[in-house]
Amino acid sequence: MTAMKHFDITYHGETVTLADLPEYRKFYAKLASGQWEPRTFRALSDHLGPDVTYIDIGGWIGVTPFWASKRAKRVLVVEPDPKCREILNSLLPLYPNVTLLESALSPEDCIKLNAVEGFGSSETSALAIGDGASVEVQGCSMKKLLKTAGPGPLFVKIDIEGYEYVIARELKALDAPQVKGVQLAVHPALYEKTQTGPALFRRGKALLATFRLARLFERLERQTTVGKYPSLVTYLSQGIALAPTPRGADILFLNRATPLQSSVPDHTLSGQ
Template sequence: MRQVKIRNSFFTTTGNESFWNQMESGSWEPNTLKVLDDHLSEDSIFVDIGVWIGPTTLYAASLGAKCYGFEPDDVAFSKVSENVKLNDFKYNPTIANKAVTSDGTNITLYSRWEYGDSGSSLLKRIKSKNAQSIKSSIPFDSIFEFIQEESVALLKMDIEGGEFFILPQNVDFIKKHNPTILLSLHFNNLIEFLEGEKTRLERFLNNILDPQRRKTKEKAKDIFKQTLLVFKDYDNIILDGNEETTLKDVLRKDFETIDSILFKFK
């Protein structure tokens, strides 16, 4: 058990010592923490889709925010639940051991290397060991109803590629509520998933005829673009934590270089 100090905030954790050292040193996703600082304050509401062991949720709770999280990975869920119990925040976070999906159906959750390593995903990727388990989920457009809140100050989504198959199906919900969303994007996971949908023979031939995976990348780019276009009505877009930009400019970039985008509706 140790106390983690981030800027002027403190919280207690156990296990994963090297990760918490990295976070405390400021080398873990400083842009993400800046977004939390800029958008959360005491009594504001934060929704964390893809909690993992709790870095963003615990930090948000230490700011006095009311936090709701979703984490379908049983190992990660056990760890974040233990971390929450070690603290006495103004609002102790509420974490559901569920996935968030487009339609609320049961899903198969695939591990990256092993459960709890932060790489679990709705996508089966060819480079993963792909242990799998069946998990329940809630539909994205039922989140506010599920947490019994009418609006949120910030919604963070970091689900290792699942975002590409949730957000485009929820355009109406996003247009209705215009939530501020911090979205992590996983273009390479999407490419792996698309490659994995091919048969072994197709992958073999593809490696010979198209070793650069141009066709797969073009399909991935199209899916990526459709995901970003969900936010075409948003007029405040910040790329990777510090570059204020436009959606038109983002669509011109190399998608492999994009880590996260903050979408804010003025």
């Protein structure tokens, strides 16, 4: 097998080595210009540090986890997409503080992963959407993931293309003292596609489910802004209820207290 080519790219203040593949070059230009998810990198810049373990659930081709490896003590990447896993594995030798878990966040031992626009795109989902290829992948529960991460403080980013609605109860495990913060991407348009019935009913389901996700945690406090929207009410009304197609957003939750440095015994660290 021919070795995958790599190249260096600078974005949001860090130079990162990524896979040099033609299908991503247009995206890389957007990334280098700072136009891709600036709020995500702002949150990572604010909340990562040399004492923080970063968990990236839905690591895609490594754009956020490898960038974060420059700022965090340790990085855990959860990625089930077979093409993305190949890309990530080719880069891992360059990032000694990054660990890849080749699985999907799920309480199930095995789930079906669907490629909406082919594997390797950013839209692979465990939701029953699209008519592309599919593959069975291993599941990893949040409890197991937190045990692997070990002592806090932890910062977690979740971007799983609509599956966040299905496993909301699983996400509740993050409402824990060692978790410093969570950035949760919500995809109401994808969730709406999985619903049945009249259009107004499906929109209402997506609206209610997003509201519940925004109020998911007790220890972790939702920030005033939701993505580019000044408040949750504005997002729910303008971004979902009144929008022709519901718009996605990132919801940032932060611990109201100082995260515990160690809330699990050291022997729970992976490999021990």
